[in-house]
Amino acid sequence: MERTRIAKVEDVKLIRRGEQLEGTLHLTPHHLIFCHTPRTTLEDDSGSVPENQTKAGPKELWITYPIIQICTLRPSPLASHLPSSIRLRCRDFTFVCFCFNDEKKARDVYDSIKAWTCKLGRIEKLYAFSYQPQRLEKEVNGWNMYDARKEWRRQGISDKSVDKGWRISTINTDYGFSPTYPALLPVPTSISDNTLNYAGRYRSRVRLPILTYLHPVNNCSITRSSQPLVGVRQNRSIQDEKLLLAIFSTSHSSDGLAEPSSTPPESHSPRSSDGDGPSLSAEPSFTDTEALEDEMIARGGHEDKGEKPHVYGAQQHNLIVDARPTVNAYAMQAVGLGSENMDNYRFATKVYLGIDNIHVMRDSLNKVIDALKESDLTPLAPNRDVLAKSGWIKHIANMLDGAGLIARQVGLQHSHVLIHCSDGWDRTSQLSALSQLCLDPYYRTLEGFIVLVEKDWLSFGHMFAHRSGFLSSEKWFSIENERIGGDSVRPGFSADSGPGHALENALLSAKGFFNKNNKSRDSLADSDGEMQPVDMDSPSAKRMSSPNKGSSGEKHITKVKETSPVFHQFLDATYQLLYQHPTRFEFNERFLRRLLYHLYSCQYGTFLYNNDKDRKESHVSEKTRSVWDYFLSRKEQFLNTQYDATIDDNERGHERLIFPKNGEVRWWNELFGRTDAEMNGRTAVYNHAQGIGDNGNTTVLTGVESAEDAVGPAMAPTSPPNGFAVGIPTIAAGVAALGIGIGRGTRSGKSPSTLRDEMEVEMQ
DSSP: OTTOSOSEEEEEEEEETTEEEEEEEEEOSSEEEEEEOOOOTTOOTTSOOOTTSOOOOOEEEEEEGGGEEEEEEEOOOGGGTOOEEEEEEETTSOEEEEEESOHHHHHHHHHHHHHHHHOOOSGGGSGGGTOOOOHHHHTOOGGGSOOHHHHHHHTTOSSSSOOOSEEEEOTTTTSOSOTTSOSSEEEETTOOHHHHHHHGGGBGGGOOOEEEEEOTTTOOEEEEOOOBOOTTTTOOOHHHHHHHHHHHTTTTTSTTOSSOOSSOGGGOOTTOOOTTSOOOTTSOOOOHHHHHHHHHHHHHHHTTOSSOOOOSTTOSOOEEEEOSOHHHHHHGGGGTOOOOOGGGOTTOEEEEOOOOOHHHHHHHHHHHHHHHTTTTTOOOOOOHHHHHHTOHHHHHHHHHHHHHHHHHHHHTSOOOEEEEOSSSSSHHHHHHHHHHHHHOGGGGSHHHHHHHHIIIIIITTOOHHHHHTTTOOGGGEEETTOOSOOOOOOTTOOSOOOHHHHHHHHHHHHHHHHOTTOOOOSSOSOOTTTTSOOOTTSHHHHHTTSOOOOOTTOOOOOOGGGOOOHHHHHHHHHHHHHHHSTTSOSBOHHHHHHHHHHHHHOOSSTTSSSSHHHHHHTTHHHHSOOHHHHHHTTGGGGBOTTOOOOOOTTSTTOOSOOOOOGGGOOOOTTTTTOOHHHHTSSHHHHHHHTTSOTTOOOOOOOEEEOSSOEESTTOOOSOOOSSHHHHHHHHHHHHHTSSTTSTTOOSSOOOHHHHHHHHHHHHO
16 A cells, blocks of 8 residues: 555545536555445435435445546645546546545545556556456356467367368477467468578568468468568568468368369459359348459459469469558668568569558547547537547548458458568457458357457467556646646657658658667567668577567556557457347457456456567466456356357358448447447448548558559559669659649648658658
């Protein structure tokens, strides 16, 4: 209790949604607890009730400290005759205001909350390490829910099962090869560990292409990785190319898929399906957006070519999916990173999805909160125009569009897909997990969803500790009239994704690499070795394999500019699929809402670390309880009463595959504690206000690229000349050619040539 200046304050008034309650506020080492006794409608002014009635018992509101996002103290001098207040904005979108008659007590409460929230200094001091579970939770063990070998066996990959062209490598069992990757790595049987060792040096953080999903019907795969170390010198890795070719060739020997398709891609209808795939007779026809995306992919790979493409099995378009906007990916070449040069990957087509980075997403959610920030003091509905301008719905729709594209390529077009963004632990996790939700009914069960989160989020190294900021930050605490500065949101990283903003975002991201003290880069946690010329055999290439490390006694802090609602967005997108396909999910909406709550509650140890290596070294499974204990011990509360487990590809509504309906993306009003009418109103009109359009005819694709051609709005050159001196101007010219100044134009109104000149200066 050494951090608590005051443990109990009486006669505190709580204001929430305009309603006022009087009670007592308790401060414990892990929670704020507000206790009050509700007044019944039968009570008179003296507080007494009739003899035949029972007085209502006390009620409590518990707020765990890590879930507090913003805390503001408003002191009021005694002479003002106004109460001092503390306003809290929580990450589960609870907004409350506590009013105190004594300013000193208000300050003591504020200082105590601040001490218990952002002055812990270590993850091990969070609530999870002292939480004592209830009896029902003691009867289950959520740490045993995910067994990697069991999941790979379910997908048909094991030493004893029928060979599907894959094996499980143990090169990373001690996490020495790739510290942020799983211990077991499924790779093609034709690829040796020695090849993996060299191929890993060509990918950021040694996060090389690894299998995450194998389709049970056509043997096509979803693999994931980080960006390649291309740089302005157009570095290449024969081992990386060999690995990816082997991955895209694994379905070559599958039954019924051995012969190349006899139909050129240009004439293949996106509504058709090969004979061994699921029937589409009961599936609604594709939207114009989906048809447009399929056409762009076909044109990008083989436009105006008389020859057939190289195919392995019956796939039409094996894809490399770069989730980033084209301009961001292109600019990363200046710092030794970038995207694949398709001259070296002639067996595939690459698409850019234009999904914005963590800074844009954080800024977008902050704008949503701005629309709701008066929810403690007033019962009024949020301003829907402000909600629309946040861009949040657009970002969710883009994510779903990308996941739908991947699911179509694997499930309908019989293609392999490699997904990456920058480091492969944010946007890559979103797209990979969502596409698997669309492809596999198992992941739409409660057990399967838990396995999916464990596999694609926890095991593949999403940085939960960095992105969630469990140890809070003093920047999130302020005293009105005493503020020196608040959270300095990165300039230029707004939710507006116009071409001018895309250029500025890319410039700021690239510029951050040049400044060793700048910690707010695109998605990287340190700058070790980033700015040096890439030598695949050098020790610096190895040093890039993991985020910054610290000793066990080092004090941990939250870097505000590395926080972002990445997992929140995934749950929001899952909610959209659940809402659009209400009979296809075993779990209900409340399950998703409570999962987001417990991400931030820090009551369980599941999400407290960045990767499996950190979790193992911290012995988190021995010292804390799993978050799945909470759900499994209360399973009946989280089951969907409309769920239909029937799978029949020949019957409408029971198909194995589901696809997002992007024109129907909506606000998750239950999460924000609002009614559907308050958040969504007239859905069709509101979608149009989001920039989606009434018919959903907007594509997330920003470009399609292959060795032969490039399709998209002013696609940049794919093969810049070698040499750093020539490469920088080439990259600048390429970025300036990506439609900058076209359409809405830039905020500054500068011409593309001026922007190109400025970019050369910034990046040099």
